Amino acid sequence: MQVVFFTFLLVAVGANALPQQYFENGYSTREERIVTGNIRKAIEQLVESIKEAGLDPLEVDKFEFEASIVPEFVTVKTYIDSLEFTGLSNIAINRLDYGPLTNRLRFDISLPLLSFSVGDAGVKANVIGTGVTGQLSGSLRITQIRLTGEIRVNISIISGISLRSVDANFRIQRIESNLAMKFQDEDYSEQVNTILNETIPQILEVYKDEIDKNLSDLIKEVGNQLLGKSVMTGDQVLIA
Numbered sequence: 187m188q189v190v191f192f193t194f195l196l197v198a199v200g201a202n203a204l205p206q207q208y209f210e211n212g213y214s215t216r217e218e219r220i221v222t223g224n225i226r227k228a229i230e231q232l233v234e235s236i237k238e239a240g241l242d243p244l245e246v247d248k249f250e251f252e253a254s255i256v257p258e259f260v261t262v263k264t265y266i267d268s269l270e271f272t273g274l275s276n277i278a279i280n281r282l283d284y285g286p287l288t289n290r291l292r293f294d295i296s297l298p299l300l301s302f303s304v305g306d307a308g309v310k311a312n313v314i315g316t317g318v319t320g321q322l323s324g325s326l327r328i329t330q331i332r333l334t335g336e337i338r339v340n341i342s343i344i345s346g347i348s349l350r351s352v353d354a355n356f357r358i359q360r361i362e363s364n365l366a367m368k369f370q371d372e373d374y375s376e377q378v379n380t381i382l383n384e385t386i387p388q389i390l391e392v393y394k395d396e397i398d399k400n401l402s403d404l405i406k407e408v409g410n411q412l413l414g415k416s417v418m419t420g421d422q423v424l425i426a
């Protein structure tokens with residue numbers, strides 16, 4: 187999930203970003219450059235690995251697969267025509283600054299546009315005489331998946347670095363679904379599009395305080411675990 191992914195990224199980066207020198211030469215703009223520079227570098231690396239993994243752009247011109255898992259009992263036939271998914275590596279850093287005096291990291295990171303489309307895809311299976319069919323085509327666009335917020339850091343010679351507070355906000359600006367979906371020859375397009383276009387944004391809106399709170403707690407907890415480990419090994423935290 188995007189949320190978890192971003193959380194992990196930020197925390198991983200945050201843990202990695204506070205160098206040993208922090209303890210030695212007090213507060214300067216150099217600290218800010220080191221902290222934000224490391225975060226930027228980690229995001230760049232992430233962007234590269236997404237591209238290298240073939241996830242952006244992800245293009246499938248034609249794909250077919252057919253198998254008899256247990257012949258005469260379970261057979262599966264599936265195909266994909268013209269699938270395209272783009273935008274995952276387009277990570278925009280809208281804001282990133284660290285105040286050495288306040289020990290406060292402020293961030294605003296987003297995926298401007300995730301775009302998915304498929305010409306035609308389907309599955310036909312036969313499970314002990316019962317047919318299962320599904321079909322999907324159309325497009326899906328998600329605009330501005332965004333994570334913003336503020337992390338306050340505690341620094342102490344004795345207990346090391348810890349996250350004092352995390353205040354994160356997760357938002358999705360818009361989901362536009364134009365999918366056609368069939369299952370067992372029933373058309374579910376309307377339901378699927380309504381869920382994606384309307385229901386999910388509504389849920390995100392209604393529960394936004396709770397989601398933000400839970401997300402912030404999660405970032406804090408995972409971050410402090412990672413930082414705890416880094417103190418114990420006396421080294422930088424190694425991630426990915």
Ligand SMILES: *[C@@H]1O[C@H](CO)[C@@H](O)[C@H](O)[C@H]1NC(C)=O
Nearest residue numbers: 339340341345348349350351
């Ligand atoms: C951070 O430091 C403050 C003041 O020194 C202290 O009250 C607080 O408990 C610390 N928080 C964490 C999470 O270590």
Ligand SMILES: *[C@@H]1O[C@H](CO)[C@@H](O)[C@H](O)[C@H]1NC(C)=O
Nearest residue numbers: 361362363364376379380383
């Ligand atoms: C979903 O959004 C798309 C794009 O805005 C629109 O074309 C479509 O009619 C909407 N469908 C439903 C069921 O809300």
Ligand SMILES: *[C@@H]1O[C@H](CO)[C@@H](O)[C@H](O)[C@H]1NC(C)=O
Nearest residue numbers: 393394396397398399400401
């Ligand atoms: C937030 O966390 C609480 C307690 O862990 C949980 O019961 C609740 O379902 C979570 N809410 C959301 C929106 O994830």
